[in-house]
Amino acid sequence: MTIQTKKLYDFLEFLKLTSSTDDPYTFFQFLQPIESELFEKSFNLIPKTQNSFYWDYPESNESFFGFEEIFTSNSEQELNLLNIISNRNEYGIERIPEILVSIKFPINENFLEWEDFKASNWFIPRLLCYHNNDSYYLGVFFTGSEINNIDTVLKQVEDLLENLGAEELPENTDSQFRMVNMPSPQEWHDMINSVLNKINSGKVNKVVLSRMVKYSVNRLPDFTRVISRLKREYPSSYIFIFKQKSSIFFGASPEKLLKINKNNIETEALAGTIKRGVTIQEDELLSKIFFDDKKELTEHQSVVKYIVNALSDFTTDISYDKSPQIKKLKYIQHLWTPIKAKLKPDYSILSIINRLHPTPAVCGEPKEAALEIIEELEVFDRGLFAGVIGWYNKNGYGEFAVTIRSGLIKENKLLLFAGCGIVEGSTPGQEYRETELKLKSILSLFENENTN
Numbered sequence: 001m002t003i004q005t006k007k008l009y010d011f012l013e014f015l016k017l018t019s020s021t022d023d024p025y026t027f028f029q030f031l032q033p034i035e036s037e038l039f040e041k042s043f044n045l046i047p048k049t050q051n052s053f054y055w056d057y058p059e060s061n062e063s064f065f066g067f068e069e070i071f072t073s074n075s076e077q078e079l080n081l082l083n084i085i086s087n088r089n090e091y092g093i094e095r096i097p098e099i100l101v102s103i104k105f106p107i108n109e110n111f112l113e114w115e116d117f118k119a120s121n122w123f124i125p126r127l128l129c130y131h132n133n134d135s136y137y138l139g140v141f142f143t144g145s146e147i148n149n150i151d152t153v154l155k156q157v158e159d160l161l162e163n164l165g166a167e168e169l170p171e172n173t174d175s176q177f178r179m180v181n182m183p184s185p186q187e188w189h190d191m192i193n194s195v196l197n198k199i200n201s202g203k204v205n206k207v208v209l210s211r212m213v214k215y216s217v218n219r220l221p222d223f224t225r226v227i228s229r230l231k232r233e234y235p236s237s238y239i240f241i242f243k244q245k246s247s248i249f250f251g252a253s254p255e256k257l258l259k260i261n262k263n264n265i266e267t268e269a270l271a272g273t274i275k276r277g278v279t280i281q282e283d284e285l286l287s288k289i290f291f292d293d294k295k296e297l298t299e300h301q302s303v304v305k306y307i308v309n310a311l312s313d314f315t316t317d318i319s320y321d322k323s324p325q326i327k328k329l330k331y332i333q334h335l336w337t338p339i340k341a342k343l344k345p346d347y348s349i350l351s352i353i354n355r356l357h358p359t360p361a362v363c364g365e366p367k368e369a370a371l372e373i374i375e376e377l378e379v380f381d382r383g384l385f386a387g388v389i390g391w392y393n394k395n396g397y398g399e400f401a402v403t404i405r406s407g408l409i410k411e412n413k414l415l416l417f418a419g420c421g422i423v424e425g426s427t428p429g430q431e432y433r434e435t436e437l438k439l440k441s442i443l444s445l446f447e448n449e450n451t452n
Helices: 005-018 036-048 076-081 144-162 185-200 223-233 280-291 294-311 349-356 367-377 428-447
Strands: 026-033 051-057 062-067 071-073 083-086 099-103 120-124 127-132 135-143 177-181 206-217 238-244 247-253 256-261 264-275 315-319 325-328 332-343 388-392 397-402 406-410 413-422
Touching (some): 005 144, 026 144, 036 051, 036 062, 036 127, 036 135, 036 223, 051 223, 051 388, 135 144, 185 206, 185 367, 185 413, 185 428, 206 367, 206 428, 223 238, 223 247, 247 428, 256 349, 256 388, 264 280, 264 294, 264 428, 280 325, 294 315, 294 332, 294 349, 332 428, 413 428
Parallel strands (some): 026 083
Antiparallel strands (some): 026 135, 051 062, 051 238, 062 127, 071 120, 099 120, 099 388, 177 206, 238 247, 256 264, 256 397, 315 332, 325 332, 406 413
């Protein structure tokens, strides 16, 4: 695979005549169609690059890879100044990503496990492989200062493309892992009871506590196989892999934080959990029990209320069904309320995310009191767990997920995370079982990695 250099040089000549190339906040994107086989081989670049970003939402048949970085910031002022000029109109593409985003859960922890990830990272990749329905594209981003030295950029891109060759794994090389640390049942009971006492005293209404389970692993998994299984087993979840230096954060999240199409916004409340039934009849019975569970319904409605109140600051025409639906996943099912609204003018993506996240579904309420309790009781750093990952472009499109059902691989350690909402009526045993179900969705990927 090579870059269409003639088209690229024609594009650069056009830029020199029509655009300012000395503005540090102006960037350029050159797109060209590629074969689907090249896109599929992009998995091979994940372990070979310093920075890589994979996003897939199978339900919408859209996915992409981003590799390396040419710009990064977390300043709202700088992000608002960004101007990205592209030849995407040549192909009729509006939704293609330009800025990739990760945001940690907002507590004041800084454990070594998360040292490779910034608290907030908004970046433009060097290379983008994009897939939407039956179309596949390669995108190269570059700065204005690189226009007169484009051969250097092309050399870097060609080096990346050369690494796309498939590599067959030797047989019997599944990742081997063993548990090395998890909270004891007594520690978990003490945490839950501490929160229940604070709820009874009126300090807080809900706190989402989480568990971290640590494993040792002998090697990285084959992410081509892992992603294949995630896509098959979790088609309505956001699948992501984010590699920074020696760390890889990955998961399959069922929770949408925000989707923007011009001035149309979609979000959702996803709170309340029950297991799946073994049979269709048992599954239907559990769903009925779910709808009659006052505790779960109250917890869900508090999340709906929070999101609607947050949206009222920057949207109009908020609409949602008063009764929740059920979102069914492989091992569990959730109460689910999709919410839509119209975006008011002059609101930045960063300010909207800061207003919405973290919702009571991953934090609690009131937010500040819940954050204090989480920081007090949890003896680990959540990092990107229960944070945000996603993308947007300057054309008015973007999509972001809340990073639940996730894990971190760093060197020879695998860290898995799961949380549950503690409200009046919660019991330690019930909440422990809920986190076990949530951990199972990620842990199952490593139990038999070669299962396709």
